[in-house]
Amino acid sequence: MHVAVIGFGNAGGKIADAILEFEADTGRSLCKDVLAVNSAEIDLSKPDRIPEDRRLLIGQTHERVKGRGVGADPELGAEVARRDLGEIDRALDTVPVYDVDAFLVVAGLGGGTGSGGAPVVSRHLREMYAEPVYGLGVLPSTDEGGRASLNAARSLQAFTDATDSLVLFDNDAWRQAGETLQGGYDHTNTELARRITTLLGAGAMDDSKVSETAMDASDINRTLSTDGVSTIAYASAELDRETKSGLLDQFRANGHAESDTDYAQKVHGLVRRAVNARLTCPADVASAERSLVVVSGPPEELSRKGLQHARQWLETQTDSVEVLAGDDPRENADQLSVAVLLSNVTDVPRVDALQERAVDAQERIEAEETARDDEVAELITDENDQLDPL
């Protein structure tokens, strides 16, 4: 499919940039347009691939913002986005909507600009355009503290309500021991881009061959349009094509070749491996309402029988017949890769934990505010007492 990507806030811009990089590296054509929106001027200079004229600074004239960000305050992030919707609209005027199958709004939910702004813009896009609006929301890691959890829990509800589906990515599940924060983010942004691009980039009309079982945009839209949250599974296998073609030539010369069953087992095995590996956000696979499998790789590797078996297997795992499976032939790919979309998952322990932490954080923040008010009241009383003798 083809999408217009809007990266909101710092994380949103960097992830949008990583998607551009991955699609360029793999010769895909997922993004018809990309726009980075931020309230902090400095963060808009971070992306490498997003063109300069597709970076929009909002809140410049707001007395509390002035191009310096919203300081992890989602209410201010939402206010600034609402105030500057006209500017965002003007920037989106150049999007070739006739050529776009969906909008994808990306944001980290633990801060202010993305957390507050992404739901506002998603809701607006849904009112303005007929195309579906998908969200990609990053959950903060536990060690970012209660304020980030509170921001994320609030945004999660608003962002889910404002989109046709919200794909989740959990920073906690993807943090690697010993990595610096930025090094870790670079790594996770690439992994996230790999999954999103393999999944949504299927069925984009580009130079790749179209197969009989090709996935198309309407299949992806049908699976995603559940108004709930989604997660993505992924696995890949190196093919080492040079060695392989040499070996295959020898095999063929000796009357052997990789059989249909070998190809089928490879595809089916890779789908099982993906679903049992780390999801973008951990969730109980059985709780998915709908799912979709995309197998991408050189045409000779894309076994129809393998896809069919994988689909049947996933039906039993999700206890649902709403499973679609298709392929995405890539002539020059040196990998066989599988992305599985699990849509409207309802058993997501990380979301429950986030909501609990948010309640604790809210209570603590309120207690701190009450204590501060009491202190101020006491100070005023003391000062009045001292003035009394007059």
Ligand SMILES: Nc1nc2c(ncn2[C@@H]2O[C@H](COP(=O)(O)OP(=O)(O)OP(=O)(O)O)[C@@H](O)[C@H]2O)c(=O)[nH]1
């Ligand atoms: N996966 C990933 N997560 C990130 C990245 N940068 C930040 N985050 C996460 O996103 C959350 C929001 O951070 P930012 O995107 O910097 O915040 P913002 O939306 O720009 O909002 P303000 O800085 O408060 O104006 C953080 O709490 C992190 O959990 C990134 O590059 N990758």
